Amino acid sequence: MKFKHLLLALATSVALVGPGLAAEFKIGLNEDPDLLDPDQARSFVGRIVFASLCDKLVDITPGLEIIPQLATAWNWSDDGMELTMDLRQGVTFQDGTPFDAAAVVANIDRSQTLPESRRKSELTSVEKIEATGDHQVKFTLKAPDATLLAQLADRAGMMMSPTAFNASGLDFANNPVCSGPFSFGERVQQDRIVLNKYDGYWNADAIHVDKVTFLPIPDTTVRLANLRAGDLDMLERLAATDVKSVKADPNLSEAEAVSLGYQGITVNIANGAGAGSPIGNSKLVRQAFSWALDREAINQVVFDGAFAAGNQPFPPTSPWYTKDLPVPPRDVAKAKALLKEAGYDKVDVELTVANNPVNQQLGQVIQAMANEAGFNVSLKSTEFATLLSAQSAGDYQTDQIGWSGRIDPDGNIYSFVVTGGGLNDNDYSNPEVDKLLNEARTNNDIATRKSLYDQANHILDDELPIIYLYHQTWIWALSKDIKGFVPYPDGMIRLEGVTKG
Amino acid sequence: MLRYIGKRLLIAIPTLLIVSIFVFMLQKILPGDPALVMAGEERDPQVIAFIRAKYHLNDPLIMQYFYWIGGALRGDLGISLRTNQPVLVLIGQKLPVTIQLAIMSMIFAFAIGIPAGIISAIKKGTIIDYVANIVALSGLSIPNFWLGIMLILLVSVQLGWLPASGFEMFTVDPVRSIQTMIMPAFVLGTGLAAALMRHTRSAMLGVLKSDYVRTARAKGLSENVVILKHAFRNALLPIVTLSALLFGQLLAGAVLTEQIFTIPGFGKLIVDAVFNRDYAVVQGVVLCTAFGFIVMNLIADILYVLLNPRMREGA
Numbered sequence: 001m002k003f004k005h006l007l008l009a010l011a012t013s014v015a016l017v018g019p020g021l022a023a024e025f026k027i028g029l030n031e032d033p034d035l036l037d038p039d040q041a042r043s044f045v046g047r048i049v050f051a052s053l054c055d056k057l058v059d060i061t062p063g064l065e066i067i068p069q070l071a072t073a074w075n076w077s078d079d080g081m082e083l084t085m086d087l088r089q090g091v092t093f094q095d096g097t098p099f100d101a102a103a104v105v106a107n108i109d110r111s112q113t114l115p116e117s118r119r120k121s122e123l124t125s126v127e128k129i130e131a132t133g134d135h136q137v138k139f140t141l142k143a144p145d146a147t148l149l150a151q152l153a154d155r156a157g158m159m160m161s162p163t164a165f166n167a168s169g170l171d172f173a174n175n176p177v178c179s180g181p182f183s184f185g186e187r188v189q190q191d192r193i194v195l196n197k198y199d200g201y202w203n204a205d206a207i208h209v210d211k212v213t214f215l216p217i218p219d220t221t222v223r224l225a226n227l228r229a230g231d232l233d234m235l236e237r238l239a240a241t242d243v244k245s246v247k248a249d250p251n252l253s254e255a256e257a258v259s260l261g262y263q264g265i266t267v268n269i270a271n272g273a274g275a276g277s278p279i280g281n282s283k284l285v286r287q288a289f290s291w292a293l294d295r296e297a298i299n300q301v302v303f304d305g306a307f308a309a310g311n312q313p314f315p316p317t318s319p320w321y322t323k324d325l326p327v328p329p330r331d332v333a334k335a336k337a338l339l340k341e342a343g344y345d346k347v348d349v350e351l352t353v354a355n356n357p358v359n360q361q362l363g364q365v366i367q368a369m370a371n372e373a374g375f376n377v378s379l380k381s382t383e384f385a386t387l388l389s390a391q392s393a394g395d396y397q398t399d400q401i402g403w404s405g406r407i408d409p410d411g412n413i414y415s416f417v418v419t420g421g422g423l424n425d426n427d428y429s430n431p432e433v434d435k436l437l438n439e440a441r442t443n444n445d446i447a448t449r450k451s452l453y454d455q456a457n458h459i460l461d462d463e464l465p466i467i468y469l470y471h472q473t474w475i476w477a478l479s480k481d482i483k484g485f486v487p488y489p490d491g492m493i494r495l496e497g498v499t500k501g
Numbered sequence: 502m503l504r505y506i507g508k509r510l511l512i513a514i515p516t517l518l519i520v521s522i523f524v525f526m527l528q529k530i531l532p533g534d535p536a537l538v539m540a541g542e543e544r545d546p547q548v549i550a551f552i553r554a555k556y557h558l559n560d561p562l563i564m565q566y567f568y569w570i571g572g573a574l575r576g577d578l579g580i581s582l583r584t585n586q587p588v589l590v591l592i593g594q595k596l597p598v599t600i601q602l603a604i605m606s607m608i609f610a611f612a613i614g615i616p617a618g619i620i621s622a623i624k625k626g627t628i629i630d631y632v633a634n635i636v637a638l639s640g641l642s643i644p645n646f647w648l649g650i651m652l653i654l655l656v657s658v659q660l661g662w663l664p665a666s667g668f669e670m671f672t673v674d675p676v677r678s679i680q681t682m683i684m685p686a687f688v689l690g691t692g693l694a695a696a697l698m699r700h701t702r703s704a705m706l707g708v709l710k711s712d713y714v715r716t717a718r719a720k721g722l723s724e725n726v727v728i729l730k731h732a733f734r735n736a737l738l739p740i741v742t743l744s745a746l747l748f749g750q751l752l753a754g755a756v757l758t759e760q761i762f763t764i765p766g767f768g769k770l771i772v773d774a775v776f777n778r779d780y781a782v783v784q785g786v787v788l789c790t791a792f793g794f795i796v797m798n799l800i801a802d803i804l805y806v807l808l809n810p811r812m813r814e815g816a
Contacts (some may be wrong), residue, residue, distance in 0.1 A: 032773065034583055042541025115555075121545040173585055189584060189591060190773060191668065216764045217666060221650055229657040385533030385778055392537060392544070404542060413569035415543075422544060433701040 015169040023210035025500060027493060028235035029225045032216040034188045037165075037173035037299035039110055040118045042406045045493065047155065048236060049214055051492040052195055054178035056157040057085065057104070058149060060407055062257070062488050064319065068180065070099065070159055072191035080144030080444050087135040091202045093161035094183035103133030108139075116170060121422065122156040123148075134390060144442040150408030171442045179336035179421065181207045181495060188441045190216060206496040221353035224477065226267075227252065233482055236493065238475040242308035246477045257487035258308045258404025262412065264468040265289075265351065265366075265398050270427035272394020277396060279349050280426075284342035286464040289349070291338065292373035293366060299470055302362050308471045310459050313403075313412040315471035317489070320409040320450065322457040334371035348376045352390065355381040359400060366400075368476060389420050391425045402472070410441045411451055416457075417465055502806075507797065513795045520791040521573070521784065525566050528780055536712040539582050541675035556780075564806060569784065577782030578788075583773070588785035591770060596789065599766035601671055602689065602759070603751050605682050609690025610697055610747070613640075615740070617694070618701025619733060621708065633698065640695035645754055649688045649761035656684060666763040670805050689754045700743050704736035711735075737808055743799035752790055 033046035038054055041047070059069040071085040091099035109130045111119040125145035132138045139148070151157065162176035176184050181203065182195035193214040197207055215232065217223040220239040224246070226232045238246060238254070246254045267286055268274040279285045295309035311327045314320040341345060349370070351362035360381055367377040382390070390396045406412055414423040414437050419429040433456050440452035460466070474491040484497040502691055536552040537544060553559050557568050578588035614637075621633035657665035663684055669677040708714060709732055717727045756768035763769075767786060774782035 034586060040585075042539070042543075044542075115551050116548075118541045118543065118545065120547055121543055152626055170585060188765055189594065190588070190769045191763070215666065215763065219650075219761055222653060222665070222763070225650070225653045225658050226665045227659065229653070231657070232669055267699055312592045383533070383776070385776060387539050388532075388537055389532055392534075422546065467577050 023208070023500065025209045025212045025234075025495070025498075026232045027212065027214050028232040029214050029216045030220075030223070031218055032236040033193065033214075035173035035185070036176045036193070037170075038155040038160060038178075039119050040170070040173055041155060042118050045216075047356050047491050048491070049193055049195075050155065050158060050178075050180075052182045052495055053176060053180045053184060054158040055091075055180045056154065057152040057159065058157060059152050060150075060488070062486060062489065063426065064260075064407060064489065065123070066153055066407075069145050069153075070104075071152075074149070076444055080146075080442070081141050082140040083141070083148060084132065085137050085139070087137065087201060089135050091179055093159075093164070093177055094198050094200070095154065095164055095177045096200075097161045097163040097177075099159060099179050100134055101137045102367070103162050104137045105129050105131055106166075107159050108156075110160075110165060112154055115351075116495075118158045121231055122151040122154075130366065144444065146441055147408040147410045150406065150411070153407055182212055183280040185211070192216075197291060199389070203496065208497075209495055210500045213461035214493050226403055227477055230479070232479075234476055234478040234485070234493075236474070236476055236491070238477045240303040240473070240475065242477075243304060243306050243475060251480050253478050253480055254390045255478065255485055255487040256306070256473050257489045257491070258315045259472045259491055260315070260412070260473050261403045261472060262310055262313055262320070262405065262468050263314070263400070263402035263470050263472060264466045265400050266391065266426050266466050266486050267395055267398045267485050268394060268426045269430075269465055271425060274390075275395050275427070277349070277397045278344060278347045280344070282342045283463050284338050285344065285347055286467065287462075288342070288347075288361065288373060289332045289370055289375060290464055290467050291328065291335035292370045293467075293469070294369060295327055295469055297330070297369075298362065298365050301365055302358065302444065303470070306475060307473050309469075310471045311417070311461065311468050313460075313466075313468065314409055314453075314488075317471075318409075320453055322454045325457060325461050331355045332351055332373050346374050348378070350378050350380055350397040352380045352382060352387055352396050354384045354387055354400070357432065363400060373462060394425070394427070400469075405490070409449070410437070413437060413453070414441060414458065417460060426465050428463075430463065433459050493496050502803075509795075509799050509802070513792070516584070516795060517788060517791055518570075521570065521788055522566065524784055524787045525569065526562075528778075528783060529562055529565075532545065533778050535582055537779060538778050544741065550580070565577075566737070567672055569781070573788070578785040581774070581779055581782045582783070583779045588781050591782060592767075592789055595765060596768050597670070598668070598764060599752070599755055601678070602682060602686060602755055602764060603748070605679075605686035605687035605748055606693065606754075607744070608753060609687050609694035609726045612694075613690065614694035615701050616696025618698040619705055620704035621698070622702045625703040629636065635704075637695040637698040640698075645688050645692060645757045646761055648686070648691070649758060652684045652688065653761070668762075668764050681762070682764070685758045685764055688761075689751060689758050692754060693751065696747060696750075696810065697740065697744065699803045701736065701740055704739045705732060708732045708736045734808065738785070738805060741801050741804045741808065745797045748797045749794060752793075 029045050029048060031045050033049050034043045035041050036048060055070050057069060058066050058070040061067055070088050072088050074083060074085045076083055087101060093099060112123050125141045125143060125148060127140045127142045129139050159179055161177040165172045168175060177415045181198060181201045183198040185194035185196045187193045192231055195212045197210045201207060216339050217226060222234045224242055227235050243254060246252050268280050279289060299305055299307050299309050308315055309327045310316060312322055327395055351363055353359045362386050363379045368381055370377050387399060391399055403412060415423040417424060417428055418437050436452045438458040442448045443449050478485060483499050536549045536558055539552050540548045541641050548663045558567050569579060576783045580587055582589060621630040624630050653665045656663050664681055668681045671678040714727060717731045755766060756772055759766045759768035771783060
């Protein structure tokens with residue numbers, strides 16, 4: 001009994017301390033971010049922290065339009081070879097270093113030259129950058145690049161204090177200094193990242209939170225329990241199966257946005273030992289497999305209907321989605337007919353899936369559906385790092401993998417299907433697709449680009465090197481007293497305008 | 502005694518070397534390329550080549566091992582691929598956390614397991630014995646993660662007595678530290694308590710039948726003195742051995758428990774390291790754990806001697 005009293009006393013003391021810290025905001029993350037250096041960082045979850053820590057040259061709207069952030073205006077030369085940007089005045093980094101053209105030049109230079117930089121491929125089109133005024137820079141390109149602005153709306157466009165990165169080098173990640181609304185406080189690996197409001201922020205009036213703590217809590221059930229217990233104010237990536245219970249909880253609210261990425265089945269066409277299977281050799285077999293699947297049923301069964309069924313590298317909500325290729329219904333008869341046309345009665349398919357409960361369930365649903373159309377699917381589940389290595393080495397027949405998505409359509413399609421593309425792990429090659437996608441990435445006219453992507457999507461839908469399945473929905477759960485949160489399809493948490501209590 | 506301890510610690514050196522070689526080779530057998538994981542989603546070939554060169558991943562295996570062991574002998578366990586932090590720093594951050602968890606779990610385990618074992622031995626065949634056995638077996642069979650989640654839902658969400666997460670170091674905020682550690686320590690402790698209870702019970706049963714206990718009773722000593730002073734002290738020997746072994750189970754359990762209660766300890770460190778193929782961290786943590794095992798077994802052996810005078814001459 002005494003022990004119970006002690007517990008009660010402890011709980012009360014915690015409760016009493018609570019209200020004093022009203023402006024502290026605690027966010028539960030799905031995993032621990034990697035390096036807090038925009039040039040070295042590689043994880044999706046790290047970008048969520050950067051959204052509060054580092055401003056970018058440009059940002060996006062929820063509808064994916066590019067809007068000003070640190071750059072207030074920009075202008076393309078007629079030949080698309082030069083991009084001139086006017087920079088916001090009166091901005092300082094969190095260490096007091098002024099933000100100006102020289103700082104932007106130093107940042108882009110670091111992204112392009114730091115050996116550890118993961119941003120090189122995003123900035124390959126940039127020949128040089130120069131200051132054309134105190135607050136104006138000019139990018140000169142090697143070739144026209146329609147994707148550049150979108151890259152600058154992400155990590156490649158995040159501006160760090162040159163004073164800080166010159167002094168700390170690679171150690172910048174342990175004490176990052178940017179120009180965003182919050183400055184770095186402390187980090188305990190695998191435990192928490194604390195950011196404090198930066199009073200010198202150029203848009204400080206829009207920030208109503210004094211302190212943000214990011215807490216990595218990998219288990220979704222536990223993450224939600226923490227929110228319910230009041231130990232978190234919001235969490236990202238709520239499990240689809242928990243959406244109903246959160247909606248029913250009067251103390252919680254929920255927000256969602258269909259992501260920019262996709263999930264699908266990559267079919268090994270010609271890469272290494274896994275090539276040469278019937279499904280890799282024949283597009284008819286792939287078409288049959290695709291017709292055998294009920295994408296909406298997969299969404300309902302595995303994700304409680306919270307995600308979006310899909311059949312293209314872009315989600316149906318994207319302005320780039322090819323509308324005359326809607327998500328196909330299931331058609332087992334057609335699938336069987338296609339198999340027959342390809343010369344098969346029964347086809348063996350080995351499908352590798354990541355060894356977590358959700359992906360395994362997904363694999364089993366696919367297995368059951370495809371079985372009815374004449375496919376004998378054997379599931380091979382491996383841990384993710386192994387799956388990635390096997391895919392890269394061509395040691396797989398088909399595997400279920402996805403992509404977190406990029407703002408520009410090029411980022412979702414080019415590297416995966418262009419001949420020799422960096423992420424083309426099935427060695428798919430079609431000169432016509434190459435031509436269309438190369439043209440699309442160099443053309444700044446949106447209507448022309450759209451038409452090029454539509455043409456490419458038609459070919460991909462026929463040849464199916466990747467059988468697209470669904471698009472994840474970012475789901476956030478929030479405590480009821482959090483107001484003003486706006487969901488974005490990039491999955492980021494932007495704290496401008498968010499209030500607590 | 503000191504010579505004995507010194508000798509035992511010297512024997513530990515080849516053991517650790519063998520462990521290090523073994524773990525190193527095992528990791529290399531693991532499929533999955535660290536450079537591929539570290540390069541990020543884009544997998545830029547330039548970055549992959551750079552990482553392979555920087556961390557000697559292109560060198561022959563034997564060379565890689567010598568790079569590592571060379572550093573380790575100079576007190577440098579390498580740099581974490583994932584976080585760029587020295588492995589020693591990471592271990593220094595996480596080890597105290599897991600030690601705190603281990604101590605608190607052991608307190609729960611002893612406080613529940615030993616009295617339950619003694620009582621069920623004395624009351625053998627009665628309803629109390631059966632109840633204690635059923636409770637102990639449930640403790641053994643309930644998975645840690647399930648019990649952990651249930652406790653969070655009950656104690657944190659429903660009752661609001663304890664925080665569900667938000668661990669703080671003992672040195673920074675001892676009250677908060679203990680608050681956040683009670684549930685995980687209980688979860689880990691109950692599993693161990695069950696094993697302790699079973700062993701205490703059978704050891705006690707064996708001892709209670711022995712001649713000297715009958716003699717003690719015949720001398721007219723009170724039952725409490727007979728049980729606690731004469732019987733229990735001798736029953737302690739197998740319990741001490743078991744406790745040293747349980748330490749290993751404790752670390753294995755900590756991996757899951759730390760994940761659930763988001764305690765930033767050794768378990769979380771090694772899980773993340775394995776999934777990211779962060780070789781240096783895995784290697785460092787395993788070495789450290791192996792050393793911990795050796796020390797725990799040494800302590801057990803010393804305790805034997807202290808508990809059992811007959812063994813003193815041999816030492």
